[in-house]
Amino acid sequence: MSTGKDNPPQLTPEEYFVWESQQLEKYEYIDGQVHGITGSSVNHGRIAVRLITLFVNHLEGSGCDTGNSDLRVNICGTNNYTHPDISVTCDDRDKTTTQYITYPCLIVEVLSAGTEAFDRGSKFRMYRKNPALIDYLLVSSTGIQIDLYHKDEAGNWLIISYQEGDTIALKSINLSFPIEQVYRGLNLTPEA
Missing domain, CATH: 3.90.1570.10 (tt1808, chain A)
Incomplete structure (x- = not known):
């Protein structure tokens, strides 16, 4: 897990669902912070x-x-x-x-x-x-x-x-x- 590249703002869970659906990559949501998933x-x-x-x-x-x-x-x-x-x-x-x-x-x-x-x-x-x-x-x-x-x-x-x-x-x-x-x-x- 790594921090999102664009340092997204702290989000509510509902905002995270909407925000992530607009991203090209997947992100995890931990304690209000969004973290990008590293490549494999x-x-x-x-x-x-x-x-x-x-x-x-x-x-x-x-x-x-x-x-x-x-x-x-x-x-x-x-x-x-x-x-x-x-x-x-x-x-x-x-x-x-x-x-x-x-x-x-x-x-x-x-x-x-x-x-x-x-x-x-x-x-x-x-x-x-x-x-x-x-x-x-x-x-x-x-x-x-x-x-x-x-x-x-x-x-x-x-x-x-x-x-x-x-x-x-x-x-x-x-x-x-x-x-x-x-x-x-x-x-x-x-x-x-």
Whole structure:
């Protein structure tokens, strides 16, 4: 996340929705401030598309919906809005809103050098306030590495680190898949 290039004024949530719809890029809205979303790599885009396709195919007919980075997520109990790379909601309350969802059970962020610290730190602290969130998946775009933050039945967050040869298990949507399915054919080199 970075500050918007034109330093937009502090906005209300309603003003943010209108303002962002007039922009060429996406912006997140945190504590009344608008922040531009940094660009992504080819690997970032390909990984996101593969995961979205996997989730959509798995969830067909389930009543759950998968969103890409165009879909805003309202941080539960706040007026903050983010654009995660992928979100899945199975909550009927999200079927009545048109500007955002509030109750995703799964959020995925594909990491880049510019966003990794925020995605692991402040953003996760915001996301975990959501009682519906079960899985928060952080996916490397430069190596075969995926970290899963999973909320267990007692409400504790566990971190599971996956690497080459592992099978990812997302209890939020009852899906398991080999990690290689995400990375096949990608040129995994560190970002410049």
